[in-house]
Amino acid sequence: MSFIDVQNIKHSFNSLNVLNDISLRIKEGEFVSVIGPSGCGKTTLLKILGGLLPPSHGNITIKDSSLDIAIKRRDFGFVFQNPVLLPWRTVLQNIELPLEIIGDQTPFAESEKLLELLGLKGFGKYYPKALSGGMKQRVAIARALVFNPDILLMDEPFGALDELTRERLNLELLKIWEQTHKTIIFITHSISEAVFLSNRVIVLSERPAKIDEIKEIDLPFPRTIAVKQSKEYFQYITWLRNKLKKS
Numbered sequence: 474m475s476f477i478d479v480q481n482i483k484h485s486f487n488s489l490n491v492l493n494d495i496s497l498r499i500k501e502g503e504f505v506s507v508i509g510p511s512g513c514g515k516t517t518l519l520k521i522l523g524g525l526l527p528p529s530h531g532n533i534t535i536k537d538s539s540l541d542i543a544i545k546r547r548d549f550g551f552v553f554q555n556p557v558l559l560p561w562r563t564v565l566q567n568i569e570l571p572l573e574i575i576g577d578q579t580p581f582a583e584s585e586k587l588l589e590l591l592g593l594k595g596f597g598k599y600y601p602k603a604l605s606g607g608m609k610q611r612v613a614i615a616r617a618l619v620f621n622p623d624i625l626l627m628d629e630p631f632g633a634l635d636e637l638t639r640e641r642l643n644l645e646l647l648k649i650w651e652q653t654h655k656t657i658i659f660i661t662h663s664i665s666e667a668v669f670l671s672n673r674v675i676v677l678s679e680r681p682a683k684i685d686e687i688k689e690i691d692l693p694f695p696r697t698i699a700v701k702q703s704k705e706y707f708q709y710i711t712w713l714r715n716k717l718k719k720s
């Protein structure tokens with residue numbers, strides 16, 4: 474049994490073919506990144522994986538269940554490039570918003586833990602306007618974790634951040650992944666980010682996207698900044714860059 478089993482997904486928007494027969498298996502607890510040319514269909518694939526968009530063709534099973542059941546079980550948390558926080562709600566109120574939307578009235582005991590996990594301790598009563606871009610994205614990640622989903626789907630979550638903030642959030646995300654054992658599917662246009670974070674990197678071709686390559690990243694965990702100085706790290710980046718050029 475695969476944790477996530479993607480079978481022959483095809484998708485078109487009217488006459489525009491976007492995904493061309495994507496099949497993929499992901500193991501529980503894996504960190505998988507997806508890279509590919511701009512406009513090739515990465516966001517479309519992520520939306521289909523999380524049940525936000527029904528595919529034109531194909532099937533997805535999560536822990537041997539249909540997507541409908543997986544959604545009801547709240548198997549997914551989403552993080553997008555734009556954190557989309559409500560400016561009139563505090564950090565804590567933003568994190569707890571999904572609970573309110575489903576009418577969960579019980580006080581949420583895990584909030585403090587989430588603040589701590591995301592390095593937001595002491596910021597619960599702040600409003601979004603007082604936060605940096607990196608802090609806002611931490612809040613968005615905490616909100617995605619509020620139902621304790623097994624799977625985190627992330628679409629270029631750090632794409633709008635400066636290099637140093639991005640590097641810090643990469644390390645934080647790895648720490649969260651190691652502590653919580655989530656399965657993470659992470660879209661990025663940064664080859665180096667994909668290599669640094671992942672167990673496997675999936676390279677998509679030009680639209681209509683198919684899987685060009687699946688590359689195992691055999692770098693040691695826990696990954697530290699030192700990994701970025703290793704010969705192997707550069708070799709993976711070079712290899713993937715060449716693959717992307719040819720796609």
Ligand SMILES: Nc1ncnc2c1ncn2[C@@H]1O[C@H](COP(=O)(O)OP(=O)(O)O)[C@@H](O)[C@H]1O
Nearest residue numbers: 486489491510511512513514515516517518680
């Ligand atoms: N809702 C939609 N209706 C029509 N075309 C769409 C829609 N969403 C995306 N597209 C098109 O599908 C292609 C793939 O988009 P997307 O998945 O966002 O690519 P990526 O995330 O790889 O940049 C693009 O050409 C985009 O314009």
Ligand SMILES: [Mg+2]
Nearest residue numbers: 515516517628
């Ligand atoms: Mg996209």
